[in-house]
Amino acid sequence: MKSRIVKHSLLAALALAVGMLMLSVMSAYSQEEPKAPDVLKGAEVFQNNCAACHGKQGEGNMGIPNLAGAAGHVQQLGIPPEAAGPGIIQMLRGGIPGNMPAFPPDVLSDADIMNLGAYLFTLEPTTGANLYRANCSLCHGANAEGKIGPQLAGVAEKLPQIGLTKEQLAAGFPDLVRKGIPGKMPANPALTDVEISRLFDYLWDLPSLDSWEAKFQAEHGRAPTAQDKADREWSLAFLAANGREPSDADWIRRWQENKK
Ligand code: HEC
Ligand code: HEC
CATH class of the missing domain: 1.10.1200 (Non-ribosomal Peptide Synthetase Peptidyl Carrier Protein; Chain A)
Known part of the structure; x- marks a missing residue:
């Protein structure tokens, strides 16, 4: 599980590094260079081929990784931009068996994929709630009520039991998220400091499941x-x-x- 997720984060980073590659290509040529990637066309390719699963703003979905924040992911992983282009093309051509369709050249040309990469690079990181939904909810539950992994909601009230201060919890959180727990929880090495702190704030603010807000949410399927x-x-x-x-x-x- 862990290596699979790491692999896909790497794939994501490769995919997303295309934008960076294109930026360096753009700066290498004059401004009239006609082959410069077209972000608007990339947005169209994204909406037509990817948004149904990865979200309209690339915010991800339950168990489907967020592609927003791509520029940061590439930097976080330290992927050299020049390694990116072939990687993303190969990945989209082959798809991810059982999880993501393949995009052969008659569906997406190489130019489409380059435009797509440039577009993904313009997307700002998404919210803590979306990051949670995309990366954690499958195991910890839609409302962090616990599933394969333990309940995370109501952590503020459990501090006395945990025996840590909020600051100590927050300090250990980036390592936990990036490295995971061997054999139990996947690593998320691509998430940036900003994303991890949004994730922490989101989880910190989740009310205990015994609270009225949580019961309302469970009963109505929305927050009050x-x-x-x-x-x-x-x-x-x-x-x-x-x-x-x-x-x-x-x-x-x-x-x-x-x-x-
Ligand atoms: C039918 C749904 C679906 C569509 C359509 C789809 N994807 Fe995915 N994609 C997934 C799923 C599910 C995963 C996670 C696979 C896994 O972890 O095994 C994924 C993973 C990825 C990853 C790796 C991200 C990571 O952090 O692990 C990238 C990059 C990606 N998709 C890009 C795209 C792009 C670009 C498009 C459009 C051309 C697209 N996807 C279309 C479902 C989809
Ligand atoms: C594949 C399932 C899975 C995913 C995805 C997952 N976790 Fe976990 N998580 C677990 C399991 C299982 C444990 C309990 C490990 C143990 O008992 O040692 C756990 C434990 C934890 C803990 C408690 C750590 C501790 O020291 O007790 C926190 C906090 C946590 N996860 C946060 C997250 C966050 C945040 C995400 C998303 C970025 C996430 N998890 C994604 C399975 C998962």
């Missing part, structure tokens, strides 16, 4: 809005004042008062 929270406050205040939960009629009255 400001209105949902206000409704809850109101219903708790109602209970305290009246010794009973609000009835449907009480809710309708509140709703009508809110409309005024």
Whole structure:
């Protein structure tokens, strides 16, 4: 598992390094050089061939790696740009058996792939939530409730049990994410400092699964809005004042008062 993920991170980095390669090609030629990669065309190639799986902004999906932040991934892995072009072409031509379709030359030309690489290089790193979903959720659960890997939600409340401060946890986190846990958790060597700190902040802010927010999320399949929270406050205040939960009629009255 680990070596497979490392391999694909390397593939990603190779793929993404194409942009860097093209930048160096561009600077080697004059500005009129007609073969310079076309980022707009690359965006089109991406939307037509990759976005359905990797997300409209390259943000990734459950178990499908994020391609946003590509420029940083290449730098993080220390891949020389000149090694990139052939790597990405070969990878897309062959696909990833069982996981990703192959893109033969009649579907994507070499030029399409170069444009694609240049486009991917323009994508900013994605959010902590997206990074979690793409890289961690398959094992730790969609809401970090735990699956193959342990529950990660509610870590702030568990600090006394863990016996570490927030700062100590944060300090160890980059190594854990980049190196993984041999035989148990894959390495993510391509993720940058910025991405890892976004991931940490996301996990840190996840409420405990015993919280009202987490139960709401589990029940409704979405996080509570400001209105949902206000409704809850109101219903708790109602209970305290009246010794009973609000009835449907009480809710309708509140709703009508809110409309005024
Ligand atoms: C049908 C869904 C699907 C489509 C379409 C698809 N991919 Fe993928 N891609 C995947 C999956 C799944 C993986 C992870 C494979 C694995 O880890 O074994 C992946 C992995 C990758 C990786 C390696 C990333 C890493 O960090 O491991 C790159 C790079 C990549 N895809 C680029 C592309 C590009 C560019 C396109 C469009 C030309 C594309 N993919 C289209 C599903 C898809
Ligand atoms: C292939 C499954 C898998 C993936 C993907 C995965 N993990 Fe894990 N993770 C595990 C397992 C299994 C453990 C428990 C290891 C053990 O018991 O020693 C674990 C443990 C952990 C721990 C606790 C470490 C400790 O010292 O107790 C943290 C934190 C963690 N993972 C975070 C993440 C993050 C963040 C990601 C995404 C970048 C991620 N994991 C991706 C399987 C996975």
